[in-house]
Amino acid sequence: MNLFEHYYLTKDRILDILKNDGIIVFDTSALLDLYYYSEDSRNRIFKNVFPYFENRLWLPAQVYFEFLKNKDTVAAKPEKTYMALLDKDNRDMGYVPKLVSTVTKFEKDTKELKGILTTLKETTIREDKHPFLEQEIFEPIDQAVDILKEQMEAFSAKVEDFQIDITQRINDKILDLSSQGDEIQDQIDEKFKIGEELTYEQMTQISVDGRRRYEEKIPPGYMDQEDKTGLQKYGDLFVWMEILNHASECGKDVILITNDVKEDWVDKKFDRKPRFELLKEFRSTTQKNFWMCNMKDFLYLANEVIDEKNRIPEKVMEDVDEVSNQLPEESDDDAVIREMVSEWMDTEAAVIIDRLLPVDSNWKVFGNNRIYNGIDYRGEEWIVLAHLVEKFDYASILHALTNLREIKRDYDQLGKEYYYSQLIILKDKASADKFMKKVKGNAKLSSMFSNVYVQNTVLYMMRGRLFFVDANHAMG
Structure with missing residues (x-):
């Protein structure tokens, strides 16, 4: 037996799990990232990928709870982005008021230019005074300034109409977003099966064992022990125990989709593969295989098993990759x-x-x-x-x-x-x-x-x- 490949799965073995009846589990980070993808990218995932894994998409109850707890803050991002376009105090966005103020300044400068030219002509018009210049010298620039002033006034009127139009459209978009409900939660509720919630007694018992595990830095979850209090610090361990229990009951292999890169889940020194302790515990407990990957890698793997017409295009991969690169990774x-x-x-x-x-x-x-x-x-x-x-x-x-x-x-x-x-x-x-x-x-x-x-x-x-x-x- 090749003990290395017994735990660290090859690509072919991972594809076998995806092709056959392996369970696909998403964690909270992967679910919340859906809000950051473009609408087109989300729809591709919902319509092309999720149906292939019908009846195999599963969420631990702890993951679903954390998703519901955090989704409202994350879901507000599209609305915030629209609002930022109109916000004159937003130094990074606020493009609409910046456009209007810039045009207003140009119009003011054009009027000032006309005034300066008039004063210059008056200063040089009298023959008995110096400086004196022949007035025909001013005719070309006079005509050019008049044309500029006329065009600037017309352009300013167009910008004013544009401001009214785009403000209305943005407000309509914001209203539409606020009234259309939460498509992502609807998809999750429709496509995923939710695991049975742990009882309070089960959670406290896991926490007792968790204290020992965290002291010995046995994954997962020990990275949360300094940041969280009470049972919250054992959230990742609850998720893990739910996965182990479900896989044991079903007798199925599991692929976990996660964008969590903390050291209590992945081995940063070994190409970000799952921690060996996780692979070993899963195998010992369930006699089945376990693997982890992020959303981008999952979509690439899914492209190799789903029908060609449903494959995810590269632009979606780029969108997913861009989002993952924006998420904080702790050094x-x-x-x-x-x-x-x-x-x-x-x-x-x-x-x-x-x-x-x-x-x-x-x-x-x-x-x-x-x-x-x-x-x-x-x-x-x-x-x-x-x-x-x-x-x-x-x-x-x-x-x-x-x-x-x-x-x-x-x-x-x-x-x-x-x-x-x-x-x-x-x-x-x-x-x-x-x-x-x-x-x-x-x-x-x-x-x-x-x-x-x-x-x-x-x-x-x-x-x-x-x-x-x-x-x-x-x-x-």
Whole structure:
């Protein structure tokens, strides 16, 4: 027996599972990513791929619960993108008001140009004065300015009509999106079977075993133990146990579609293959085969088994790949920073860091940032931004003070209510003192630091911990 291939499946064996009766399981990350794909890409997946695996698409109840919990925030992205086109305060988007303001400036400059030319003519018209010029010299430029002014007025009128038209169409699109329901959830409810929910007693029993597993870093789920509290920290382990139970009952092989690349699921040193412990536990428990892949790889594999007329085109693959590249992946340095931020927020604000958030394309944020979602003891949600200051010029300090305001403004427009904490982190005490000296020495920067809409805290790193320097809010 080839023990390596016994656990690490070849492409042919994976295709056999897809062709035959293997169970296809999606995790929460793969489901939520559907909201980020274009409408055409989603429809291709729904109509071309899902039907091939009819009666084999299955979701653990824990995955479905997490999907329902998070989908509303993710689903708001298309509406946000339309709204951003009309938002004059959105420095990254706001293209419609930018167009109007630019044309208005051109029209004003054209009128000013006409005034300057008139003044020049009046200054040079009298023969008894110097400077004096023959007036016919002005005729060509006079005519050109008149033509420009006339054309500018006509163009400005067209832009005004365009603004009215596009604003109406965008508002109609937003209204249409808000009234058409949730097609993705409809597809999931229609195409997927949902597993039986674990009882509270089962969850607590799994958590007891989970403590031992997490101490020994036995996958999956141990990467969540510092970020989550209570039973939440065992969410991935609940998913895994549901998969094991279902595969044992059905006697089927399983392919898990996931975009989770944390080390408690994939072996980053071995071409991102599933952790060996997962393969071994699944085989020992079910006597069947288990494999994992991301959505893009799943679609490429599916193309080899579905009918040629239903194959997914390359543009869909590119769309899926682009979305996956936008999602945050935690490096070793990220993990160190998250640990420091988690300890600080837990100690100072009783906030448990839940997960790393992707940077939304609507946010105008600069510099070295990590953005986290958190939850406090009251159940209130937080957005926590850790900004590592690397330069001390005016622009860099300005960004350190305004990044979280950008994110807050975007969420406010969506009606999302969070508490906001911005941790401005320096590499040492001397750098932190230098940062605060520059902030307090400039009236505008000092005013931004004191802004009450977000909590600003200046800290420095030492021996893997964060230490307090200054803040615009009461501590503790």
